[in-house]
Amino acid sequence: MDSRPENLPDDAVALREHLDVAIVGAGISGIDAAYHLQRDCPGKRFALLEREDSFGGTWKIHTYPGARSDSDLYTFGFSWKPWIGVPLATKDEILKYLDEALDEQDIRRHVRYQQELQSADWDSAKQHWRLTCLDLETGEPYLLTCSFLWMCQGYYRHKQGYAPRFPEQERFQGRLVHPQHWPDDLDTSGKRVVVIGSGATAATLIPAIARRSEHVTMLQRSPTFFAPRPTDPELAQQLRPLDLPADWFHEIMRRSFLKERDQIDKMSFEDPDRLRGELLAAAKAYLGEDYDLDPDFIPSYRPWQQRIAVVPDGDLFKCIRVGKASVVTDQIERFTETGIALKSGKHLEADIIVSATGLNLSVLGDVPFSLDGAPVDFSETWAHRGILFSGVPNLAWVFGYLRNSWTLRADLVADFVCRLLNHMAETGAAVVTAELRPEDQDMPKRLLVEPENFNAGYIQRSIAHFPKQGDREPWLFTQDYLYEREVISNADLDDGTLNYR
Numbered sequence: 001m002d003s004r005p006e007n008l009p010d011d012a013v014a015l016r017e018h019l020d021v022a023i024v025g026a027g028i029s030g031i032d033a034a035y036h037l038q039r040d041c042p043g044k045r046f047a048l049l050e051r052e053d054s055f056g057g058t059w060k061i062h063t064y065p066g067a068r069s070d071s072d073l074y075t076f077g078f079s080w081k082p083w084i085g086v087p088l089a090t091k092d093e094i095l096k097y098l099d100e101a102l103d104e105q106d107i108r109r110h111v112r113y114q115q116e117l118q119s120a121d122w123d124s125a126k127q128h129w130r131l132t133c134l135d136l137e138t139g140e141p142y143l144l145t146c147s148f149l150w151m152c153q154g155y156y157r158h159k160q161g162y163a164p165r166f167p168e169q170e171r172f173q174g175r176l177v178h179p180q181h182w183p184d185d186l187d188t189s190g191k192r193v194v195v196i197g198s199g200a201t202a203a204t205l206i207p208a209i210a211r212r213s214e215h216v217t218m219l220q221r222s223p224t225f226f227a228p229r230p231t232d233p234e235l236a237q238q239l240r241p242l243d244l245p246a247d248w249f250h251e252i253m254r255r256s257f258l259k260e261r262d263q264i265d266k267m268s269f270e271d272p273d274r275l276r277g278e279l280l281a282a283a284k285a286y287l288g289e290d291y292d293l294d295p296d297f298i299p300s301y302r303p304w305q306q307r308i309a310v311v312p313d314g315d316l317f318k319c320i321r322v323g324k325a326s327v328v329t330d331q332i333e334r335f336t337e338t339g340i341a342l343k344s345g346k347h348l349e350a351d352i353i354v355s356a357t358g359l360n361l362s363v364l365g366d367v368p369f370s371l372d373g374a375p376v377d378f379s380e381t382w383a384h385r386g387i388l389f390s391g392v393p394n395l396a397w398v399f400g401y402l403r404n405s406w407t408l409r410a411d412l413v414a415d416f417v418c419r420l421l422n423h424m425a426e427t428g429a430a431v432v433t434a435e436l437r438p439e440d441q442d443m444p445k446r447l448l449v450e451p452e453n454f455n456a457g458y459i460q461r462s463i464a465h466f467p468k469q470g471d472r473e474p475w476l477f478t479q480d481y482l483y484e485r486e487v488i489s490n491a492d493l494d495d496g497t498l499n500y501r
Contacts, residue, residue, distance in 0.1 A: 013132065015143045019045055021421070022131060022146035024365065026050035026111050027057020029152035029398040029410045031098060032078060034107045036414035041421050048107075048152075049144075051116040051136060055102060059094045061158050064182040066208025067091040070200050070310040074254040075261075075405035082250035086231050087257070088312045113137075120149060121370045122393055127430045129394065147430070150417060151397040152410075153365040162358040162458060167334040174338075174351045179205060180359065186352070188213045194340060194348050197356035198224040198327070199456075200309045205356060207315040210324040217348055218327045219340065223299045224306070228282050228314040262482055265403055268304035275303045286317030296327040304403055306456040361462035364397060383448055383467040384434035384497060385488055386477040387413050390467075393433045396420075399466075401479055402454050408481050412488045423493045429500035436475075437496045443470035448477050 021037060023030050026048045037046055052060050059067075069076050072087035073094070081101050085093060102108040114136040121130045123145075131144040161180030169176060177183060179201050189212045195202050198220035210216045235256055239249055267275045283297050299306075311317060319325035330342040339350040369376040371392065382390040386399055386409075396417045400406030424432055436443070445468040449459050469477040474497055478484060 013141050013143050015145065016133075017144060018128070019047055019144060019146040021046040021148045021150055022129070022144060023048045023150045023152055024117050024367075025057060025151070025153035026052075026055040026113075027059070027152070027154060028076075028098070028407055029154070029400070029413075030057070031055070031101055031107060032407060032410045033150055033152050033398070033414050033417070034110055035078070035080060035101070035105050036411075036418050038105065038107070040415075040418035044421065046110060048111045049115040049117055049133065050111060050113050053113050055111060055113075056095050056098055057154055058158075059091050059098070062091065062180065062182075063184075064179040064201070064205055064208075065188075066204045068204055068312075069094060070204070071405040072253075072257045073097070074250060074257050076407050077250075078407060079254075079411050082246040083253075084246050084249055087233060087236075087253070088229065088231060088310065117365065117367050119368045119370070122372065122395075124372050124393075127393075148394045148396075148421065151364050151367075151395070153362075155361055155399055156359040156458075157362040157366065160360055161355075162360045162461070163355050164357060166332055166340075166355075169335040171337050172335045172339070172350075172353060174353065176353045176355065178355050178357075188216075188352060190214050191351040192339075192349055193217070193352045193354060194219055194350040195354045195356050196220075196332075197358065198309075199356065199358065200307060201358075202356040203309040203311055203316050205354065206325050207319050210319040213324070215323075216319070216325040217350075218325065219332075219348065220296075220327065220329055221331055223295065223297050223329065225276075225279050225299055225303050225308045226283055226297070226311050226316065227279060227308045228286060228311045228317065231312045258481070261404055265304060265480075268302060268403075272302045279303060279308070283317060286314035287321055291321075295329045301455065305452075305454060307402065358458040361458060361465075363462075363465050369395075378467050379465050381467045382434070382436060382443075382475050383469050383477055385416065385474045385491065386448070386469075387416055387488075388432075388434040388498075390434045390436060393431045399448075399477075401481060402449065402456075402459070403479060404481050409484070412481075412484055416488050416491060420493060420498075424500065427500060431501050433499045434497055435499045440470065440472070440475065440497075443472065443475060446470065449479070453479060 021044050023033050023046060030048050034048055037044055054060050068088060068090045073083040073089045074087060077083035116134045116136055117131055118134055119132040123130050128145045128147050129149045133144055134141050161178045163178050177186060188209045191213050193209060193213050193216045195206055195216060196219050198218055202218055203226060206216050206218060236253060239252060280293055330344050333341045333343045340348045363378050376392060378389060381392060384390060387396050389395060398410050398413050400409040447463050448466045448469050449463050451460060469475055
């Protein structure tokens with residue numbers, strides 16, 4: 001296969017270098033991968049290819065007001081770099097943390113910014129990946145080859161958020177924006193703002209703009225579960241006066257959050273009514289006893305069947321209680337010159353409309369992959385431990401947890417990949433490919449994330465394009481960290497599902 005960009009002469013794309021491992025992405029996952037490679041595979045030559053002009057991934061790209069993590073940083077942060085701040089960190093705090101990690105671990109020298117991977121073709125004869133890249137700063141296309149390719153680019157499309165076209169939206173005379181592409185010049189001061197959507201982004205954005213806006217309305221088709229959490233947990237307050245070493249403090253808080261999250265996760269399956277009651281009671285405590293939760297705050301689905309949006313110190317509820325924000329549960333009939341006409345007959349006046357309608361998933365960064373020129377359809381592959389792909393050599397990816405911190409799984413993947421690379425070196429293998437065993441041939445093809453497990457719209461819109469899971473190890477993708485911590489960490493690399501040559 002000729003993987004050069006179109007309309008280029010044969011000699012226009014030069015081979016720049018060969019790497020033992022190419023990491024795509026310099027966000028949380030890529031930095032974590034680099035740390036583990038340096039620690040566990042010190043002889044490997046590697047580089048991180050990042051299309052943006054700086055590190056951070058999501059935290060570099062998202063610029064909307066109030067951007068922060070709704071996963072605690074004790075588990076969202078790295079296991080190897082203690083986090084000692086408040087658990088729900090802002091974008092700036094997270095970028096500062098990553099910046100420190102790059103320096104402390106001497107990773108920065110491996111990062112190459114504004115380098116876009118445009119295609120990847122496996123060359124069976126030469127036993128390496130042929131990567132067509134573009135230097136976005138100079139406009140120069142070039143080739144890299146690598147023995148192993150590690151995709152750490154995240155799971156959603158950075159270039160384009162999910163923005164459904166609303167009926168007659170061109171009639172609106174105000175500004176219509178998507179949080180993923182927040183304009184630098186947008187000022188909500190004194191403005192009437194309607195935020196379409198009620199997920200984690202809306203829960204973050206609304207308190208950040210409500211104080212200076214005239215009023216903010218959260219318009220939702222259906223309710224979301226919200227979980228108010230203290231900015232500074234009681235356990236952290238108790239530990240600080242003890243002057244514990246940073247790694248002790250981090251580990252205690254990490255285990256505490258893991259335990260709490262595991263209990264909530266299990267309750268969501270085993271006793272969902274109890275969890276529902278606790279979440280609604282917490283909302284009621286902030287909104288007031290006279291506030292009617294129906295229909296705005298009583299979802300129809302099981303808690304954690306979609307993401308529970310964390311609300312630090314109940315800030316969203318506080319905005320609603322004092323009248324700076326409100327919630328409308330309805331459907332959009334059409335846009336008008338001055339706002340949104342609803343199917344109920346009501347009209348929402350707006351100067352600014354924010355379409356917080358979610359994101360688009362991306363299968364390995366939408367990069368075209370091929371094997372000796374034949375295109376790879378990842379939906380026809382099986383996910384091996386949610387890390388490798390059946391029939392695709394020397395390729396790993398990071399797809400994190402949906403109910404737990406992404407980095408927990410990035411850590412497990414990094415440990416597994418480094419152990420696999422070392423096993424290959426010890427046995428003299430240049431290639432590893434995941435393959436179904438004879439006893440696996442009858443497995444049912446299951447979606448990588450099934451609706452009963454997690455049915456959020458952004459997942460179900462695109463999950464059919466991702467690799468499939470089976471009904472047995474190592475073809476399961478359980479979304480259960482404590483289970484995977486045991487299974488992946490102790491995985492047998494010679495169980496018959498990995499073909500070495």
